[in-house]
Amino acid sequence: MYVTEKINPLELLSQLLTCPVAGKVDRNFEGLSHNDHLCPKFEELIRAILGAYKRHRSSAYDIQGFTDHGADILVSWEDDDGDMQSAALQVKSYREVEQDLKMESGKRQLIPALKSQYVNAMSKHRVGTFYVVLCCDGGKKHRDFVRRVSAEFTSLPGVKIIGPAQAWAFYEMLPGSVVAHCARVLCAADPLLRDVGDMFESKSKAFRWAAINAIVQNLEDKRPLEIDDLEMLDVSAQEESWQEDVEQAIQDLLWSGDLESVDGSTFELSHEAFLPLRALYYDVRARHGLSGGHMVTFLMQITDQSDIP
Known part of the structure; x- marks a missing residue:
């Protein structure tokens, strides 16, 4: 199949992270840890996106997991002009949100930490897009927290907030399904x-x-x-x-x-x-x-x- 669409890995990632979701997502992420479950699975799926892209278009890319300087997962790829582009994912787990909400209102640190991580990722890695992936409760329990994060980051350039329902839809995908989606989009015509x-x-x-x-x-x-x-x-x-x-x-x-x-x-x-x-x-x-x-x-x-x- 020929590549017919000018779509880069970031656009493929954005499509899959922000795809419409159906069904109720409440405590799906409860029990899934940041280091043992969430980041490894997200990294696996991103590798599937980049691998599918490379099978249809010659490109160079790199992906780093568990990085510092504000990025849990850092993705870099070479665009058609030979320039390197980068995107970062910062993942917040159900447990992290729970622990933060147990603190007194004036002592909560998760949102300030996210802002600091955003600044670090932008300055150290020069990322074009910073994804805040909220793997928390998708129902009433963490609803106010999700709203506060969205409100705090709305005016910041290059930020995309991925809510629990969208994060879960992406998390439960199989790598093969990701590859098929990417191939279908890249070769649509x-x-x-x-x-x-x-x-x-x-x-x-x-x-x-x-x-x-x-x-x-x-x-x-x-x-x-x-x-x-x-x-x-x-x-x-x-x-x-x-x-x-x-x-x-x-x-x-x-x-x-x-x-x-x-x-x-x-x-x-x-x-x-x-x-x-x-x-x-x-x-x-x-x-x-x-x-x-x-x-x-x-x-x-x-x-x-x-x-x-």
């Missing part, structure tokens, strides 16, 4: 990706999943598609009607001629079926080294246009 998208534009999620599984099994295992494989899929957002949707997808594939029934539960894939999807499979296999279930998940995510910012 790639002819091959567009052709695959057009092929599934009016189709259901179950149809797309059935077709992708059929292609992956055909290219890797050289064996027919079996219905039992589709009924046991690991669907991230399992719909109640999933089994019925899969059965309907099989019927649609049969009517289109892309599948031919062998014995009622096993199906042969037509040699001419889904040629753009086959090409996309080989691109992903060569670029990212995926196969099997990981390939199926990646192809499902990269062909899902529903959450493109």
Whole structure:
């Protein structure tokens, strides 16, 4: 796939950190420590962003974890002009917020410390964007604290406040999902990706999943598609009607001629079926080294246009 969008790693990071969230986030971060859980996971996901960027565009980058001078995680990369750009994440855990709120009102230090860390990061690392990632309670318990942080930093240049709901949505992502998102955004207008998208534009999620599984099994295992494989899929957002949707997808594939029934539960894939999807499979296999279930998940995510910012 060709890179068609002029998007840098910072924009990819911002998209994922500030993406719309659904659901209630209250005490999700309780029990997750700053050093053992939060920073290592955020660093892993940022490495996934930079790795995806590098697989599609030649670039140099560096990432440092647990740094001083105001940055928990410091990210640097070379832009198209050869200049180094930097961004910093300062993470605050549930426990840190709890401990600060137990102090008397005039003795609380977390917000002043954040301001000091911001100044240090800007002066020592010359970062372009300073993310304050609040991994605290997303309900009523820490609501006033989140509001105070937002109010205190609103007028400061280069600051982005990441609230608990957005932080949690990013934290629970898998690196593979991050890579798929980045590839889809970077190559949004790639002819091959567009052709695959057009092929599934009016189709259901179950149809797309059935077709992708059929292609992956055909290219890797050289064996027919079996219905039992589709009924046991690991669907991230399992719909109640999933089994019925899969059965309907099989019927649609049969009517289109892309599948031919062998014995009622096993199906042969037509040699001419889904040629753009086959090409996309080989691109992903060569670029990212995926196969099997990981390939199926990646192809499902990269062909899902529903959450493109």
